[in-house]
Structure formats: structure tokens, C-alpha cells
Amino acid sequence: MKRYLRYIACMWFACALPIMVKAQRDTQHATTFGIGKTSHLDTYLSPLEYQGPELLVMSEKLRCLKRNSHITYQTSTLGRISSADSPTGNGGEFGGDIQYASAWMYTWRDCGLQGLHIHAGGQIQGSIGFLYNTRNGNNPAQAYLSADLTIKALATYDLHIRKQTLTLRYQPSVPLIGAMFSPNYGQSYYEIFSLGDYDHNVCFKYPGNGFCLDQQLSVDLPIRHATLRLGYLNTIRQATPNQLKQHHISHAFMIGYVRNLTIKRP
Amino acid sequence: MAFTQRIHHTLCLLLTSLLFTACVEGDDYNLTPEDNFEALWTAIDEHYCFLDYKAEAIGLDWNNVHTQYKARINPHMNNTQLQEVLTDMLSELRDGHVNLYTSRDVSRYWHWHEDYPKNLNKAVRDNYLGTDYKISSGLKYRILDDNIGYVVYESFQHAVGDGNLDEVLYYLRTCNGLIIDVRSNTGGSLEYAERIASRFTNEKILVGYISHKTGKGxxxxxxxxxxxLTPSKNIRWQKKVAVLTNRECYSATNTFVRNMKCCPNVTIIGDQTGGGSGMPFSSELPNGWAIRFSACPMYDKDMKQIEFGIQPDITCSIDESDTIHDKIIETARTLLNY
Known part of the structure; x- marks a missing residue:
């Protein structure tokens, strides 16, 4: 029986190998963890800006659609939780959100400079989150739900120092158009969820009513067979739905590891 | 290469132009008495839901209030003095849902019940309950001597589930009528107000309206x-009901009375309710003091305001000197046994 199984496996590899080699592609997986400082403003909950620490975890996958293709595909998932205090210290807010994005970018290799690669394109992203204020009664929390079309760029530069190659990366993304959930100016969640009274709860977003920016600066350091990533992540989320004011600004230091894989798939 | 450069230039131009769009920031206030006064006045001006109604009903002029109380603010006043002025200003709204919370005190307006007879002697009420009454979550209940079910619900903050209501109504099923005493119940959860009232209608009925502010005006x-009000799928009461009220029936209790008034076989007996028909929201001042104010107005089924209370079907007062009988309960018993 074992002999038959071994024979079938050998035959399968023999048949599949040419296809796998033909279809192989390079994929970069990065997982990073961060700690930073955040500031929240949501006038549905409070007119004051709350500030405090934030913890983040991010997973990124970057790959060419085909080997030597100029089209790069990137997915990223970012989760974060934060705890913030009011300026006087007697109010608290807890928040959290998860963001998922898929980007398709055109790649220019060695453009203008040896080792400088630039990717630029579009991205769709969605996020869901919440912010809870510990002091409030009938307006204790705000729910966040949004979907955006985003322009995204990624620049990488291979820096050779002695025998090591460090990769510097900068990737900004700016939402251009999108939609988000928001209660109306003075609407209670009791009306929305208990009575089913929806009133302009889906709001249109564009940079004119709230500029948003995600930017990440990082360096990949090869250490023996592993690659360490150190970075800075800056998030600026702003919106003015239904005459409410919202912003979420964070600065975080990120650290994690990168795995460069060659995936062979028929 | 030229194409690449064009792409780069376009991207740079786009990103730079986006950076110049306005930042979304909160109002810029300092911790001075003047700024805290302005922040409070503005919060009420932009979010409070009864300014127009109270201008009409009690002659409130919120702009004039600003002028009047701004004159009492000076940069050297201490927190106690500031709170006193702000409390006086908020009292102009005549709203029990408006509060200013500091570590020292809670500013409040309670004239809606303090200026009126209480119409409840708890010692006398306890005589009716006796000592062998039953308790189901927040509901105290027993069967009175004349076979009338008597239920006391002291706060809508005490959770009442469908299971509790099933047990209470099943126990009282043989009674000729039911008294629900919500006197001095100052409110709590609207969910319980709706849940209890849903046991007293067999059809979906209109009980009122609710709205909210859509802007600063x-x-x-x-x-x-x-x-x-949608009828409950569990046990529903089919006999006569009397709901007992006084001036301390406020907020969710006011809404409960509004809902019950629309149900068949229900009679409201006692004094006018205290009102409080604006669902309160919370906010805060730059110095950290918390505030609460009415944000979402609720109306009765005829779209009339109930902020200052609901009239009973039968107006009745207790005799303060009678330490044995509660005239409001006795009126209800007479009605239910009729």
C-alpha cells in the first residue's frame, strides 16, 4: 500500500512541477505589533479631546499577481484598542477598531534610482469600531462602520550597507470617497435600534468633509535568516457627519517580523 | 520615464492639496470661568431640545439668559461661585433632566415636584402592602382584601423581565382589577416602561412620537x-387597571403613564405627573464638570408636549392627616370594584 502511495506522490510531483515553477510568485508576509499614543474627538460623546495609549497589531501581505508582473496586490488587517482620558483626567474612553484593506498597485521598478521601487494604485478598505465613554448615560458609545475607496502608494528602497541590504519603506494611503455610519446630530441609539428610526445614518465621505491619511515608515533589517521590521505608523481619521465632529489621530511605534516566501501553486 | 515622472508629479500634487484640507478640531476653550460658562451656554444652545417649546410655554429667552448670567461671571471667582451661577442659569430651563455634576455637588432643578403636594405617604402605603407581600425583581405585589391586585413599582431602574411579569400577572389572575402604583417612581429604563405596558393591550396601538435634533438650530x-405599543406574546391582563401617579412620576415613568393612558381598561388616578419627556444626553465642560440635558423630545399620541407632565383621568389627592388610608388607593379600589 505504501509503495502505491509513494508512486502516486512521485507521479503527481512529476506532473505538477513544471506548472508550479511556472506559477510561482514571491509573497511578503509581515506581522507587526505597535504601541502608541492616540487622541479621540467625537462630539456625539464629548466636546473634549481624549488622549491615551493605544495597542496595535497589523498583518500585511504583499505579492505580485504573477511572477515579474507589474501589478502588486496587498492586503492588510489592522486591529487596535485604546484607552484615553479627558484633559482634566476625570473622564475615560475605551475604543477599538478593526480595519481591512485590499490594494492593487502598479509597480515601477528601479525608477530613477537603482533599488527604488514605487507602487501606486487603488485600495478598498472597510473598518468597524467603537468608542465608549465611561461618563455618559443615554449616549454612552459611538459605533463606527465605514467603507472607502483609497489611493495608495508604496515606495521601497534597498539600501546596501556593507554586505547587508536594508529595505526602507514608506506607504501612504488617502481615502478619496466613501460612506460611513453615524447617528444624526442629536439622535439616540434607542431610536435607531429599538424603534428602527433611521435618519441620514449613512453619510458620504470625501476629503472635503474630513481629511484622512494613513502613513507608515519602516525599515526591514535582515538578521541572519529572519527579517525584523521597525516602523512608525501614523493614522489620521477625520469626519464631520451630520454636523458632528470626529477625529482619531494616532502615532505608533511598530515592531515585527517579515517573511519572504515563494509560493508555488498550480 | 516621462510617464513615470508625470505619475509622480500627479501623486505629489494630489497629496499636497489634500494636506491643506481643514482639520477637524473641537472648540477651543480654556479652563477659565468665562470659557466654562460659554461652553455650557453653547452646549445647551446647540443640543437642548426644548428651547423653542419653553420660549412659547414659559417665556424662556436663551439669548437673554446669556446676557443676564454672563454679567455674574468674573475671572477671579472660585469653583463654588461658578457652579452657583451655572446652576442658576440652568434652572431657567425648568427641567429635571438638566444637571451639572461636580465632585462637590449635583446641581439640579427639582421644583417640578418640590413645589407640589407629595400625594404619597410611604408608611401608609406600607400598610396596604403589609409584611407578606411578594417581590418579583422590582415589583412588590399582593392581593388586597377586596380581591384587587396591588403592585408597587418604585423605580424603572429595577429590571423587570417577561418572566417576572408572567409570574405576577398569573398570581393575580383571579383578582377583579389591578392597581399599579408608580407614585414617586422617578424613572429609569424606557425598555421596562414598554415591556410592562405591553401586557395591557391586545392590539398594536399608537402611544406617541419621538424626534431628535438634526442640527444646532x-x-x-x-x-x-x-x-x-406592541402587545406582549406572554400573559396579558384583560380586566380593569388603575395606574396611580403623583408629581414625582418623572422621565421613563412619565412615558409609562403616557403609554398606559392609551391602553383600554386603564385609568390614571392621582396627581399630574412630573414630566421629563426629553431623553437626556451627557456631555462635559472644559474643566471636567459633567452635564446632562434633554436631547430627544417625546410627545403623546396627539403630538402634544408632555415635558411638564400628564394629567390623570381622575384627579385625586391623599389626606395628609389620615395615617390609615391612602385616598388615591381607595379611589382606585372603588373604581375597580364598581
Whole structure:
């Protein structure tokens, strides 16, 4: 029986190998963890800006659609939780959100400079989150739900120092158009969820009513067979739905590891 | 290469232009008495939901209030003095849902019940309950001597589930009628107000409307949304009911009375309720003091304001000197046994 199984496996590899080699592609997986400082403003909950620490975890996958293709595909998932205090210290807010994005970018290799690669394109992203204020009664929390079309760029530069190659990366993304959930100016969640009274709860977003920016600066350091990533992540989320004011600004230091894989798939 | 450069230039131009769009920031206030005064006045001006109604009903002029109380603010006043002035200013709204919370005190307006007879002697009420009454979550209940079910519900903050209501109504099923005493119940959860009232109608009925502000203007409101009371799928009461009220029936209790008034076989007996028909929201001042104010106005089924209370079907007062009988309960018993 074992002999038959071994024979079938050998035959399968023999048949599949040419296809796998033909279809192989390079994929970069990065997982990073961060700690930073955040500031929240949501006038549905409070007119004051709350500030405090934030913890983040991010997973990124970057790959060419085909080997030597100029089209790069990137997915990223970012989760974060934060705890913030009011300026006087007697109010608290807890928040959290998860963001998922898929980007398709055109790649220019060695453009203008040896080792400088630039990717630029579009991205769709969605996020869901919440912010809870510990002091409030009938307006204790705000729910966040949004979907955006985003322009995204990624620049990488291979820096050779002695025998090591460090990769510097900068990737900004700016939402251009999108939609988000928001209660109306003075609407209670009791009306929305208990009575089913929806009133302009889906709001249109564009940079004119709230500029948003995600930017990440990082360096990949090869250490023996592993690659360490150190970075800075800056998030600026702003919106003015239904005459409410919202912003979420964070600065975080990120650290994690990168795995460069060659995936062979028929 | 030229194409690449064009792409780069376009991207740079786009990103740079986006950076110049306005930042979304909160109002810029300092911790001075003047700024805290302005922050409070503005919060009420932009979010409070009864400014137009109270201008009409009690002659409130919120701009004039600003002028009047701004004169009492000076940069050297201490927190106690500031709170006193702000409390006086908020009292102009005559709203029990408006509060200013500091570590020292809670500013409040309670004239809606303090200026009127209490119409409840708890010692006398306890005589009716006796000592062998039953307790189901927040509901105290027993069967009175004349076979009338008597239920006391002291706060809508005490959770009442469908299981509790099933047990209470099943126990009282043989009674000729039911008294629900919500006197001095100052409110709590609207969910319980709806849940209890749903046991007293067999059809979906219109009980009122609710709206909310859609902008900073005093008259910017959404189209009122009809509120319906849907009959419970569990045990429903089919006999006569009396709901006992006084001036301390406020907020969710006021809404409960509004809902019950629309149910068949229900009679409201006692004094006018205290009101409080604006669902309160919370906010805060730059110095950290918390505030609460009415944000979402609720109306009765005829779209009339109930902020200052609901009239009973039978107006009745207790005799303060009678330490044995509660005239409001006795009136209800007479009605239910009739």
C-alpha cells in the first residue's frame, strides 16, 4: 500500500512541477505589533479631546499577481484598542477598531534610482469600531462602520550597507470617497435600534468633509535568516457627519517580523 | 520615464492639496470661568431640545439668559461661585433632566415636584402592602382584601423581565382589577416602561412620537417617528387597571403613564405627573464638570408636549392627616370594584 502511495506522490510531483515553477510568485508576509499614543474627538460623546495609549497589531501581505508582473496586490488587517482620558483626567474612553484593506498597485521598478521601487494604485478598505465613554448615560458609545475607496502608494528602497541590504519603506494611503455610519446630530441609539428610526445614518465621505491619511515608515533589517521590521505608523481619521465632529489621530511605534516566501501553486 | 515622472508629479500634487484640507478640531476653550460658562451656554444652545417649546410655554429667552448670567461671571471667582451661577442659569430651563455634576455637588432643578403636594405617604402605603407581600425583581405585589391586585413599582431602574411579569400577572389572575402604583417612581429604563405596558393591550396601538435634533438650530428637528405599543406574546391582563401617579412620576415613568393612558381598561388616578419627556444626553465642560440635558423630545399620541407632565383621568389627592388610608388607593379600589 505504501509503495502505491509513494508512486502516486512521485507521479503527481512529476506532473505538477513544471506548472508550479511556472506559477510561482514571491509573497511578503509581515506581522507587526505597535504601541502608541492616540487622541479621540467625537462630539456625539464629548466636546473634549481624549488622549491615551493605544495597542496595535497589523498583518500585511504583499505579492505580485504573477511572477515579474507589474501589478502588486496587498492586503492588510489592522486591529487596535485604546484607552484615553479627558484633559482634566476625570473622564475615560475605551475604543477599538478593526480595519481591512485590499490594494492593487502598479509597480515601477528601479525608477530613477537603482533599488527604488514605487507602487501606486487603488485600495478598498472597510473598518468597524467603537468608542465608549465611561461618563455618559443615554449616549454612552459611538459605533463606527465605514467603507472607502483609497489611493495608495508604496515606495521601497534597498539600501546596501556593507554586505547587508536594508529595505526602507514608506506607504501612504488617502481615502478619496466613501460612506460611513453615524447617528444624526442629536439622535439616540434607542431610536435607531429599538424603534428602527433611521435618519441620514449613512453619510458620504470625501476629503472635503474630513481629511484622512494613513502613513507608515519602516525599515526591514535582515538578521541572519529572519527579517525584523521597525516602523512608525501614523493614522489620521477625520469626519464631520451630520454636523458632528470626529477625529482619531494616532502615532505608533511598530515592531515585527517579515517573511519572504515563494509560493508555488498550480 | 516621462510617464513615470508625470505619475509622480500627479501623486505629489494630489497629496499636497489634500494636506491643506481643514482639520477637524473641537472648540477651543480654556479652563477659565468665562470659557466654562460659554461652553455650557453653547452646549445647551446647540443640543437642548426644548428651547423653542419653553420660549412659547414659559417665556424662556436663551439669548437673554446669556446676557443676564454672563454679567455674574468674573475671572477671579472660585469653583463654588461658578457652579452657583451655572446652576442658576440652568434652572431657567425648568427641567429635571438638566444637571451639572461636580465632585462637590449635583446641581439640579427639582421644583417640578418640590413645589407640589407629595400625594404619597410611604408608611401608609406600607400598610396596604403589609409584611407578606411578594417581590418579583422590582415589583412588590399582593392581593388586597377586596380581591384587587396591588403592585408597587418604585423605580424603572429595577429590571423587570417577561418572566417576572408572567409570574405576577398569573398570581393575580383571579383578582377583579389591578392597581399599579408608580407614585414617586422617578424613572429609569424606557425598555421596562414598554415591556410592562405591553401586557395591557391586545392590539398594536399608537402611544406617541419621538424626534431628535438634526442640527444646532433651536428648531432643527427630525420628522417625529411614531411609537407603537406592541402587545406582549406572554400573559396579558384583560380586566380593569388603575395606574396611580403623583408629581414625582418623572422621565421613563412619565412615558409609562403616557403609554398606559392609551391602553383600554386603564385609568390614571392621582396627581399630574412630573414630566421629563426629553431623553437626556451627557456631555462635559472644559474643566471636567459633567452635564446632562434633554436631547430627544417625546410627545403623546396627539403630538402634544408632555415635558411638564400628564394629567390623570381622575384627579385625586391623599389626606395628609389620615395615617390609615391612602385616598388615591381607595379611589382606585372603588373604581375597580364598581
Amino acid at each position: 433651536h428648531s432643527e428637528f427630525s420628522t417625529p417617528k411614531a411609537e407603537y
